[in-house]
Amino acid sequence: MPSLQILRSKEVLGIDMGSTSVKIVQVSGRNIVRWAYRELDVNLASSDTSPEDRLNAISQVVMEFVAQEKKLPKTASISVSGNSVIVRYVKLPKLTADELKKTIQFEAEPYIPFAIPEVNLSFHILGDLVEDGQPKMETVLVAAKKDLIDQRLGVLTQAKLRPVVIDVDAFTLEGAYDLTHHAAEEAEVALLINIGANVTTMIITENGVSRVVRDVFIAGNSINKSLQRIFDCSFDEAEKLKRKGQILVTPDEKEATLAQDDQDALQISNTIVTVLKDLVAEIQRSLDFYLAQNPDRQVNRILLCGGSANINGISRYFSQELNMNVEVFDPFEGLSGDNLPEPSLRPSFAVAMGLANRREGDT
Template sequence: MSALSALLHPSWLTLGRERHRPLLGIDMGASAVKVAEIQRSGKGWQLRFADCEPLPPQCIVDGQIKQPERLLQALQALLARHPQHSKTAAFSLSGPAVITKKIQLAALSELELEDQIALEAEEYIPFEIQDVNLDFHILNRQNDSMEILLIACKRELLESHADIIRQAGLQPQVCDLDLLCLINGWQTFIRPNEPTPANSATLLVNLGTTLLNIAVVSANGQPGYIRDHALGSRQLLQELKTRYDYSHEQAEQWLIMAESAPQHQADSAWQTEILPPFLEHLLQQVRQAIQFHKASAPEQTVGNLVLSGGCARLPLLRSLMAERLPIPVSLPNPFVNLTDHTRSGKLPCAPERFLVALGLALRGEQS
């Protein structure tokens, strides 16, 4: 395998009880950089800090860094506010330059598998093989076969993110995928508080500014369907800018206010013209994930849906999704069982935006 095998590794596996080395989780999203650092506290976890810094529009588009100097400034501002931060970091990738594929292979030894994966990748990866980094993880092993999660990303994407972290004075130690961090964070910080019905799967929906991450996690904790989609609040912002002649900042403020302002939520254009096409597109992707799960694991129903991300509080989104699917839809707080080392009890932005960063911070357990 390439260098990615040392840097990028799936993290969804149940965490063990090894000594946790604090690791700064850095989630570089399209609208903000989120960071989180945790430490062991008995059998649970303690929050050292969590913070976020907004990014200008077009700084990161579809997971790719377009304005590296602005991203670096945001990360440096976060580090300056938390001078006791760890000097090693974990970051994650998503978007069209990242490919995941579940494949079936004959049972092989670890050495044989590495050689075979390199051959299989040429069939499944739509990029020049010399331009990508590869990794894999064994999901399931039978006597004569194995199920493999193949992971590939463009080398330039990985290096562009790692370079920002190095320029900020940190050592990038772990690279992961947004989707796998989402699963890891849910397994550790949310699942214990929201037990799913017996023999049922959980649907994770992380809705951001430009990307939608969807994962179906089986009853045994293994990821089934995992996929990124080009869908997020940017489409809604554009509609608000066009309809009301708003600036980008005014449109963003409208969405922020709409989370708690009844007059915004009751806006007739929002209810009848702006939200419905966006919601329909979102539901189309969610239903596709559910259908895929039913086809691959017909004995398991999807028992609940967990929302996260910067757009999870869009007005009417949660209630309409629960009505249209219909399955229970929750918007949990991943910090609810985390004791606060800072004693402040305050977060700079909505808690559901930190699930990927928390999943990254957990990688200190595995590094």
């Protein structure tokens, strides 16, 4: 689980700076010390909103949280995702970790489509192998643009929090998954899908080791934009339609809706499905890629998280289309604490939970 490590600390705040909400979690062992969910103005998620306005809103939320809470850690973990972040699984000449630290900029250059001086680089060595008679090592390379990182760090600076780790959304999902003991089975392979506002993040984890990571730009706002076009409504109204709507999965559900002559319900379902079909195709591509590389393996579990994991009927729709059981992931499962979030909010906390689980000396 590579990360762009900054400083060392003990217990931390895991802060997920989303496009439509901010999620904050603090954990101690398997106990939830505190959590917070703060919605942003839904229109901030629109593509018309400047990054500066969105960051200012996030900063305000984090500062207010820090001001209101008592006995807070002064350290935080945050994460990045999207087209300013690159994750590559590569085979490099066998080196020690210390040797790779010294040469990472040169080793990474062929695999990173950004100018190396513009990014922060990190790596994690997965294991050794022999290829064409030469000793090599399978390595995860992570590159994140410095301007994106600086923006996120600026939020912490304004809130007077010190950064401990800057992670990648996909790896935080793996951490949240491990925390809830889902990865305990010896031969388990799981696909976690975090459907955010602008980005859907996928990670296939095999016995606790990440094997495939992808970000695709079909997500909750893709649905909102389609609903806006069909219903000629505002972004805010489209968000409400998405939340109250339902995917009609079975013929019986469709017939019942037709019998009630509920044309809006049919149109909402059809619009959501039109977008999700493209997402299903991307999910299938990720599965096919993993299985082509590992023909002796099978994916045992698919879990959905993120804000759009709560669309009515979405897990059943994915189960039908992928011909596999698909569940909604509860990152609070098996954990204790007072006044935990209501079930409908919990899938949104997967990234924050993984961040809160990061600790001093993590790599």
